[in-house]
Amino acid sequence: MHFRTTADSDTYAYATSPLNFGGVEKEDLLFWMLPMAIANQFMDDPFYAFAIGCFCLWLYKRLTMNTPPGHMVLRLSVWMGQLENGELAEMYPAMKKIARFMNRFLTNLWLEVGLLPSPTYCNRYEP
Known part of the structure; x- marks a missing residue:
């Protein structure tokens, strides 16, 4: 998504996607998927890797709850x-x-x- 801006205006338009999954933004999924993928390499049961990913996502969302x-x-x-x-x-x-x-x-x-x-x-x- 590319928008053109000119020197005549001091306002900028950002093209962002409102898509999220239950309040989880696209960038938040990094804190769920990466720990889950790393834990899956070291653990036998995928459920534990899923739990670690969910915990990391919860912790990240908890630490950044008042940020846009x-x-x-x-x-x-x-x-x-x-x-x-x-x-x-x-x-x-x-x-x-x-x-x-x-x-x-x-x-x-x-x-x-x-x-x-x-x-x-x-x-x-x-x-």
Whole structure:
């Protein structure tokens, strides 16, 4: 989902998907699926892996109960933007190139799956 923005406007439109499963957003499923997949590799019974995945999801939802949907993606994008513009990237040009590549990659990824793009690129993704 790509929206065009212009320099004439100071408002931005984000194309996000309202799809969720019982209050679980798309990004929250990472905290259910990844621990469940990892636990399934080490345990004999898939029920225990499922229980560990559900516990990790419950714990994540409990710790982030007063945050808006999409906060994890936004925090990661802000952190990548700060890394790209920070003093560590100024000292090491290779770090700046890696951070810029990761920021562009994450922005394209978020746009493709319908999540918020990086705030450092919110006015730069013209086709």
